[in-house]
Amino acid sequence: MPRLSIHPSRAFQAYQIFAANTNVGKTVFATGLCRAAAVVASSKKTNPQVFYGKPVQTGYPVDSDERHVKTFNPSSLQTQTLYAYPDPVSPHIATAEPPSDAQVMEKTKQYMLDCVKKSRDSGGYLFLETAGGIHSPVMSGTSQADFYRGLRLPSVLVGDGQLGGISTTLSSFESLHIRGYDIPSLLLFNHDRYKNHELLSTRLHDQKIDITNVPPPPSPNPDPIQDKAAMAKYYEQLDEYLVPMMERLDLHHQERFDRLESMADKARDVHWWPFTQHNLVKEVTVVDSAHQDHFVTYAKTPDNSNAVEAKEMFDSCASWWTQGLGHGNAKLTLAAANAAGRYGHVMFPECTNEPSLALAEKILERDTWASRVFVSDNGSTAMEVALKMAMRTAGKRYGWLDQQRPVDILGVDGSYHGDTIGTMDACSPNVYNEQVQWYQPRGHWLQPPSVHISQGKTYVQVPKEMGEAKQVFYDSVSTVYSVDQDNRDPALTDVYKQYIRKELDGLRQQGRHIGAVLMEPVLMGAGGMIFVDPLFQRTLVDVIRQEGKDLLGYKEQSSTASSSSWQGIPVIFDEVFTGWYRLGRPSASDFLGVKPDIAAYAKTLTGGLLPLALTVTKESIFDTFVSDNKPDCLLHGHSYTAHPMGSAVAKESIEILDTMATDGTWTPYQEPWKQQDGGNTWSMWNWNTVQQLSHLPNVDSVMSLGSVLAVNLKDDQTKGYGSAVSASVIQQLRHGDHTDASGTSINLFARPLGNVIYLMTSQITTPADVQECERILLSSLTGTNSA
């Protein structure tokens, strides 16, 4: 099936007609725009077709915008009304049982696809007329500005020329603008007295909007024949304004595509992408916009011309694991903009502001084990802060602060804590960090056992460092993650304990100073989506707290020990990736049944909108830094620390997620797992699909929790980052030209981690989208065509 896209192409222009209010002339302008498009079309070689669509019409058939548009347009105009109701009120009142938003959108998209198909050879112009003002409801109550956002068509805004119209026009513009719409053109009826267009031109000057002020239509004539004649004459007059306006709009459209065609090459010339070998970049993805889980990208057409075409891509790496609440989320935008408007950024040290304080309170409401919140900008800085907190605290208790011996951390091999030098030093050496001149491993790293599903069976892989390498099988995934309830596996717990004790004893013999115990609870992401056995991490924390001090041979200085609430060595949970429901529970620590002394949060903390990171800790650690001597304080800070925008968005995001966790949103995902896996562990990814994947011949093992699905591919050559087996699968996911049921092309924006393919949803992904992703993944892995 050939690819089709509802998104504009160079040949197919589509515009949404929005209005600042009801009764400001939307239909008159729609009529004029269709006429003008026909004129402009006739000047083109291919003579593009002109379409007019009215998704929702009330007051029908007495009122019919479609009929009016048709009456005053050439017969070549193709029109359609999708839903019509007799009552001349808002649709949410006009119909008691409205179709769902999804149904209306599906029908709208189908109509657009029809237009695209019909005009495939000629090109076309489509005008989609909304009803009422921009925030008037579509059907059951959703605002049109929100509803049509998934299409994000370039929009013509019909302004209001009457008294008060400056205000409603500007407000409407802003409501569209903050939803990411392009508004190339503003149309309004002139009023000789108010001259709203003049002030609107000044106010909107920086927005580069083409403003067209036209004479108002004649007053209605009670005689229908005379009225029609007067209107026909008026439309001829209107052509003088709207044909040149349409030519400018056409030019704007062509310039937009000139830009889209050039962006990939320009990006190659000017960007220095993070963590990217530029020589290995096959294709640059131009993300023109994003909505919920989907990117609208523009990529070169296969014909090797310079032309680009739109392709929707499912953001299946959740934009580097940041997405919780989807792209273009209007609630988060409003929360961000409100904080920006109220504060911008304001000084934080020795100060407070409502969003920052409210966020700290919200965090501590949940993290009842903690009492202090430190704010920085990203996961790396949050972890640098955590390290500074822990190492000073441990050193003070055990009397190392003035000793020259270096302080180390105890970590888990394969972990990743960030890209700043300090966080790199906290990770074991690998092919990556050894490339960095100032990298020096400052720690000791334990070998972790990991959780896998292979051939339908769930097992823990115990590493050889624990005596013998072996696989321990369990009857379900949930059993493995039931660490908290009772002693899951006493024998294995003993194996872990012996291993940890032996390692600590070794450190003692070397006289090492261990200032922090670090781990990514449950899942080590960047290290290769390694699901660490939670029993191991729980045992590690237990041993550190109960026996760590003695095993390591440390002596407390009497002055600090009494008031402390941490034991052994400060334990840091790096929850940058795993926090905030990423794995189906509020925190990954919920799987371990223990809380850390210090936790780091970032990524989905802000719902996937902007950078902010937290380091949360206990009073006993905070107290280490409190004295009457200024330089004793925690020497870390960034200029935008606790910026109100990020703080407000984080709080909003947490509240939304907490609501979703209890309102049944995730029940469709939880139920199949409960039934088939038998416990409380669940994933957005279907249990059956996970099983199916685990049986594929090229798959070594699979694991899935919450929104994460990881597939370890078999690789006879290299394991880890150097692996090449994933390249062809990624290529297939990204560019396999998959199409959905409606014939719309859809692909997955996935990224490999060595021999691991992972897919990750946001927290708002629909069951239908997950199924679609599963279908594409299965077909890409089995080499079958999913189209």
Add this chain to the structure above:
Amino acid sequence: MPRLSIHPSRAFQAYQIFAANTNVGKTVFATGLCRAAAVVASSKKTNPQVFYGKPVQTGYPVDSDERHVKTFNPSSLQTQTLYAYPDPVSPHIATAEPPSDAQVMEKTKQYMLDCVKKSRDSGGYLFLETAGGIHSPVMSGTSQADFYRGLRLPSVLVGDGQLGGISTTLSSFESLHIRGYDIPSLLLFNHDRYKNHELLSTRLHDQKIDITNVPPPPSPNPDPIQDKAAMAKYYEQLDEYLVPMMERLDLHHQERFDRLESMADKARDVHWWPFTQHNLVKEVTVVDSAHQDHFVTYAKTPDNSNAVEAKEMFDSCASWWTQGLGHGNAKLTLAAANAAGRYGHVMFPECTNEPSLALAEKILERDTWASRVFVSDNGSTAMEVALKMAMRTAGKRYGWLDQQRPVDILGVDGSYHGDTIGTMDACSPNVYNEQVQWYQPRGHWLQPPSVHISQGKTYVQVPKEMGEAKQVFYDSVSTVYSVDQDNRDPALTDVYKQYIRKELDGLRQQGRHIGAVLMEPVLMGAGGMIFVDPLFQRTLVDVIRQEGKDLLGYKEQSSTASSSSWQGIPVIFDEVFTGWYRLGRPSASDFLGVKPDIAAYAKTLTGGLLPLALTVTKESIFDTFVSDNKPDCLLHGHSYTAHPMGSAVAKESIEILDTMATDGTWTPYQEPWKQQDGGNTWSMWNWNTVQQLSHLPNVDSVMSLGSVLAVNLKDDQTKGYGSAVSASVIQQLRHGDHTDASGTSINLFARPLGNVIYLMTSQITTPADVQECERILLSSLTGTNSA
């Protein structure tokens, strides 16, 4: 003079009445609110007074909202109309020569102050009625929503109950919301058919707005007596709705003050402030909002009760040097929100998006010496990236990459490059970084000569390490900063050259590998506002490039040398603080007359709104990381790399600044410097004030460039961070209860840097505000009362 504030207090409530459109009942509701306030007031012990103000009235005296309000209110209501025009149109049309925005605001504030004074004992309610819709012009065209933002009064929004009113009401709400207004209450006239309040309740549910839907007023009666009687009756009916609504609003106000009173203590309990010794925090500043250069803070009243009162503070540390375009800048908010709405955050590696690409292009348009832009989150990460870039590049050219010998940097003593471990390692040891366990100085640092003004004379202090400590005098500040034009001082240049050569030779003898030369051009901020002699930094770059390789004894590997465009050692300019007009020129490198090989930008890059940082460099450095081997790439990235919001705001901010640099905005500052200092060097701080400060007995020296004014206080005890002499001056600046001409209290939110007091404006600070700051600074330094 006793302090007065126009901002609400617990006893004085003030509300702005905004409307979604013209003619939706603002005056009727204003009338009803005044009546309801009178009822609520009568139930209180102090019987608070009720005020009504109409700043701008058109159609006067035929129309007079004040008259209507008065007619239907008890005689105790105090009312005022500030400006009135006969023409019943928008004020921008009604008057050909409107008063300026500043004049209207001044008069409005004066009116509010009068109300505050009159009701000092009783407390009061003030309702300020706007005209038309929220974006209708005040006078000459400024939107009311923008104009009244400085007051940020809690707002009552009058919605529209008619068809289309859902849309205009929601849009108006959003336009106010993104400007940071609190909107506790929405009022509208019921329409039996449309029932707009129902859908508005659903849509605004999360915003916690109290919605009151009331019967519409009777139709106008042509008989004035009957009309009045009907209206009187209507208002009695309205009381049934608005009195309870006013009680809820009153409760909302009390709860707001409960919160404001508790925030300082809560902040002390939950925040862990960056770089702050909590034990030394005397007072927590609760920043309730900010506008342009001003914070509105709430602090405890001196009576030792729990009560708080509003105090405006000038943000004289520019919120940790981030402010370029002021707080609550609507243009930046809109740019941020547009990007949030269009993208949220989207994947960046191997991708591009319009805001990120446009920003990179904008940067390279200016930084023509560079060709690549790397994006991260803050100054520290930008510098970590710069270090990684430089050290690998130098190592590759000189064949160190596989050698075990550590790589060092060459820096300037007293410099500061960030708080992550890597950037700390690039700074010389001091009382602060030595407290951090993993800190290890990895470099060699040169002693810098510095620029001072003392007793009216400008001189360069040459350090003793250059042979002999001495002061070299110049006839003006501009002369010192004319490094680029010709050889400013050949003799001193020779002194610098000899010193640098000797140091490099010493490094050669030790066999040191220098991987980068780092400097903060012109001004070392965090190190104590040290104005480094630009001639020294220029000479350093010249020597490094012309002789560095040979002096250090490095040999090029033939494979890399030919294509390179950098010489000697890669030079990094840390422009995190000094970039983007901070010092009056686009870049601090403009004073040095040389460009770096790598530059780091952050802070004002985003106009003072949200975190984003750039590391900009040359193709020859980028090329070092390009190969067919993935791990050769630059191993650095943060999740929100190149987030669209930050990128869009940065581009907008640069464009605004570039415009200001040419449109004469800064002429009032530049002219006095040109006249009195005689060159192109200038500051927002007046030349005469700088001279005056330099003569004060407790001042050692002063320096000023661009928006920065630094005052070195004499300190017999300790120099640097440990100094205590600044504490009393800071206390005086912050809490000296200064008042401006109108009697409004104003203080400076300043922070010390050891014995240095600095004040910093944004790039939009008005000459009047600078004068005010100078007056307060002088009085605080001389111990005179400025009130």
